[in-house]
Amino acid sequence: LELDAVARIGAAADLSALEGLRVEFLGKQGSVSALLKTLGGMSPDERQSQGPLINGLRQSVSDAITARKAALEAAELEAKLAGETIDLTLPAPDSARGSVHPVSQVMDELAEIFADMGFAVATGPEIEDDWRNFTALNIPETHPARAMHDTFYFPDEKRAGPAAGPGEGGRMLLRTHTSPVQIRTMTAQEPPIRIIAPGRVYRSDSDATHTPMFHQIEGLVIDKGINLGHLKWTLETFLRAFFERDDVVLRLRPSYFPFTEPSVEVDVGYTVIKGKRVIGGSEGWMEVLGSGMVNRKVIEACGLDPDEWQGFAFGTGVDRLAMLKYGMDDLRAFFDGDIRWLRHYGFAA
Numbered sequence: 001l002e003l004d005a006v007a008r009i010g011a012a013a014d015l016s017a018l019e020g021l022r023v024e025f026l027g028k029q030g031s032v033s034a035l036l037k038t039l040g041g042m043s044p045d046e047r048q049s050q051g052p053l054i055n056g057l058r059q060s061v062s063d064a065i066t067a068r069k070a071a072l073e074a075a076e077l078e079a080k081l082a083g084e085t086i087d088l089t090l091p092a093p094d095s096a097r098g099s100v101h102p103v104s105q106v107m108d109e110l111a112e113i114f115a116d117m118g119f120a121v122a123t124g125p126e127i128e129d130d131w132r133n134f135t136a137l138n139i140p141e142t143h144p145a146r147a148m149h150d151t152f153y154f155p156d157e158k159r160a161g162p163a164a165g166p167g168e169g170g171r172m173l174l175r176t177h178t179s180p181v182q183i184r185t186m187t188a189q190e191p192p193i194r195i196i197a198p199g200r201v202y203r204s205d206s207d208a209t210h211t212p213m214f215h216q217i218e219g220l221v222i223d224k225g226i227n228l229g230h231l232k233w234t235l236e237t238f239l240r241a242f243f244e245r246d247d248v249v250l251r252l253r254p255s256y257f258p259f260t261e262p263s264v265e266v267d268v269g270y271t272v273i274k275g276k277r278v279i280g281g282s283e284g285w286m287e288v289l290g291s292g293m294v295n296r297k298v299i300e301a302c303g304l305d306p307d308e309w310q311g312f313a314f315g316t317g318v319d320r321l322a323m324l325k326y327g328m329d330d331l332r333a334f335f336d337g338d339i340r341w342l343r344h345y346g347f348a349a
């Protein structure tokens with residue numbers, strides 16, 4: 001039995017065949033187990049002579065199984081490794097690479113252009129309070145500009161009305177523009193101030209040129225003796241650098257914003273080439289931003305003396321600037337995450 005068993009174990013083709021043999025010999029009903037049970041019924045003499053033989057048999061069957069098991073496992077590993085060999089001389093497969101989104105790209109470009117003009121980057125929260133988004137910017141409760149902003153408010157009974165001053169409650173909302181960062185900056189640091197504030201803003205509006213979330217960049221300068229000429233020079237320098245053309249022409253139109261006085265809307269000139277509008281020249285005009293001299297009421301609301309400090313502010317849509325520079329025509333596609341769209345405009349490989 002011993003030779004037969006050891007031979008069959010040594011020939012077991014795989015782990016499951018080996019397990020079958022283990023059960024056949026050493027299992028509860030196994031042949032070796034049956035022999036072991038006969039020891040109980042033997043006389044002491046018989047047991048003395050048969051005991052070591054039977055136990056030896058069990059030991060060698062068990063050793064054979066352990067040895068075969070190790071051999072089969074080693075062979076299996078060997079085969080697996082052989083199947084996974086890598087040929088290091090083959091060229092590496094291409095892996096997908098991420099790329100910069102046009103909105104991020106434009107924000108980086110703007111931060112760089114303004115850094116050269118001495119502007120720091122400031123930020124504020126997207127969840128803003130009523131006072132900073134409206135009241136401090138000279139947009140009181142009844143002002144029609146509030147309705148024009150299509151504001152997303154947070155439902156909160158305790159903070160129902162508009163706030164008369166900072167920290168006096170007031171509704172929380174998703175900021176409708178980056179202008180509250182003007183307030184945050186003026187109440188947090190001493191002038192002179194020169195900042196830009198890029199970020200997300202929200203309005204309940206959606207069509208080919210409007211999305212409920214979009215991006216703006218705010219600019220604010222507060223110093224002594226600042227006038228409209230400084231504003232015009234800054235905008236001209238920035239737009240020429242951004243569009244990478246010296247023939248960018250600006251047109252300033254009188255406008256109205258509660259937080260600037262006077263207010264100007266800025267158009268940039270374009271030329272039509274093969275049916276496409278190209279920035280530069282003055283064949284036609286496109287509105288690109290809102291701006292003006294900071295209203296003295298806003299400077300006062302921030303605790304500064306408007307007779308000592310003046311400044312200008314501007315705000316423009318980052319997505320819109322990206323569309324004009326890179327030729328996209330549907331704003332909604334910016335936020336679809338379709339890699340074919342990014343590829344089409346050269347933003348992904």
Ligand code: PHE
Pocket residue numbers: 176177178179218257260290291292313314315316
């Ligand atoms: N906050 C204005 C808007 O969202 C833009 C603006 C900013 C106008 C600063 C003037 C000065 O339309």
